[in-house]
Amino acid sequence: MLKIENLHVKLEEEDKQILKGLSLEVPAGQVHAIMGPNGSGKSTLSYVLSGRDGYEVTEGSATLDGESLLDMEPEERAAAGLFLAFQYPVEIPGVGNMTFLRTAVNAQRKARGEEELSSGDFLKLVRTKAAELQISPDMLKRPVNVGFSGGEKKRNEILQMAMLAPRMCIMDETDSGLDVDAMRLVSDGVNALRSPERSFLVITHYQRLLNHIQPDVVHIMANGRIVKSGGPELALQVEQQGYGDLLAEVG
């Protein structure tokens, strides 16, 4: 599904290298977790994959089912099935959450040459998904993320993910700021989406999330590279011992 090879990325504006030869492969149907110290480049990776401005790829490649992501516009990547749940969801004043969702869903369908969702079908779908995530009708009506609590914003990201049904879901610290119940809701939401055709890349600092969403592989990222990969036990090790020993071990 997602294949990243030897990715080198620097900031466009300054001479600062952030990703330094990162390689990673997430096969279809799998859940991979990325853990790593603050500033190791996890969010940068998610932004580069989704096409945000401000970064320059100096070397390496990233493909989604063999198609190079790096040459596509952000909206083309989205239509190809790449979704990013933002670490810091963006507020859009004056634009109703529902309007935003509907516009996004139909934009993607249109880009893929599919029929637009009728408003009836859309409403039915959004109400069901919102109820599952305990997102109130009021929140659907309010402007996108404006005045939402931290946890509400994160749940809203998952609602968008559920509505857009992407193939490749990247979640950047979706668990940060969630209370115990919200964590369960979000995990249930993600688990419901798990399928042989869909993959997840879950960026997190806490092993806790991985109790709910069982990962197939856990990667440790440091200083712009994946330095170690392993099974779920790797997350437990991080939780118990921190990164010190792990990083010393790999040099």
Added chain:
Amino acid sequence: MTATIDLEVREGVDRETVETVQNMGSYKYGWETEIEMDYAPKGLNEDIVRLISQKNNEPEWMLEWRLEAYRRWLTMTEPKWAMLNYPEIDYQDQFYYARPKSMEVKPKSLDEVDPKLLATYEKLGIPLKEQMILAGVEGASPSPAMDMAIAATEGRRVAVDAVFDSVSVGTTFKEELAQAGVIFCSISEAIREHPELVKKYLGSVVPQSDNFFATLNSAVFSDGSFVYVPKGVKCPMELSTYFRINAENTGQFERTLIIADKGSYVSYLEGCTAPKRDTNQLHAAVVEIVVLEDAEVKYSTVQNWFPGDEEGKGGIYNFVTKRADCREARAKVMWTQVETGSAITWKYPSCILRGDESQGEFYSIAIANNMQQADTGTKMIHLGRNTRSRIVSKGISAGKAQNTYRGLVTMHPRATNSRNYTQCDSLLIGDQCGAHTVPYIEVKNTSSRVEHEATTSKVDDDQLFYCRQRGMDEEEAVALVVNGFCREVLQALPMEFAMEAQSLVAISLEGSVG
């Protein structure tokens, strides 16, 4: 239940915007109607003024009024204080009257109107048949949300006065309005049929000598709309005028007079379009509104004159004087404008809050893209006690455009305990455009309060990226974010207009990114 319907209506509206953006080219009203016209000779002199008066079969007093204005105008000079740059206008190098030949004998009903004219309005999406209007945007695809939108607006009909170049083509729903006592007709007809009302109120809000452009208008106005709502009457439907400039090289000077008698209510809409041409055309309109005790008038404009091309060639020069006089206690007026067109906009819809406890509101979206220049705002003149005013202005600049908000708030000594709140937000798209805010505030008593808030921001890259990550292309993303920025004003518009305005916002910004 009401709440959900409301929600779904709004959703439907917003979605149309996005669809419309995708389905439309740039200025979509740029075609012209090929029709035989009668022109007055080029240029301006007393004979032209007489000719216009004669073409309209006006009584002597009206001609005198015009001539007085004309003589006054000769002594005046064009105002230059606005932040607008344009070549000298040659007032002798244009026509002041253009009428379709087929309108020489005034048709008695719409059935008699030249089919070409009817087709023009049909193509513009303006309902000249006396029917329920269903949806404001043409090609709106029927969908459950739309059905609900229609259901929610059911029973809302709009009476239309259609003005084509210098003449009113026809007015719909006249009889039904007459039953309610409402007079809705062209101003030329009102001058003939209701001289007592016209004599009493014409020029009573915007005097003949008010300013250069208003005085010119007083001399040469050819047609426009007239509304009288009698005491205690809530006008049974929305009234609207659609102005279409078609003839080349012809100035358009309409004059609108609205009188809301004690305790009455009316909502009035104004729309304007013009063909694409590479020469500039002058438009100098005057709108006067008289609001008596406890009456309320809502006046909404979607100004979509041709803005000129990307290089700034062509487009309408729009010099407009609009003023409402809340003449008696508790009178209320609300101006809402969406200004997307015109090469030059010079326009300050104002409220004179004369009656105690009278209220004035001004909601504005002004978009300037490419080489457009807009200098627009409002004046709130507080004369009565406990008067209230509210100004919400949203200016959007893109391309190389310049957008100025110019506003005056005055609290006179007698206007004790009065309040004004002004919110003035500017949004910049790209780095070659400009936004300017010029507020004038005068408070001449100690118990009144004026609040002014202003912000200037750039379209936020993070917002655009967020939208694009969800699948919208850049223009769609900009349209969505800008519509959000304008929401407060869009919501002040009547439903049908809100839909049109939303898509206009998007269309006007085409090519502003990337």
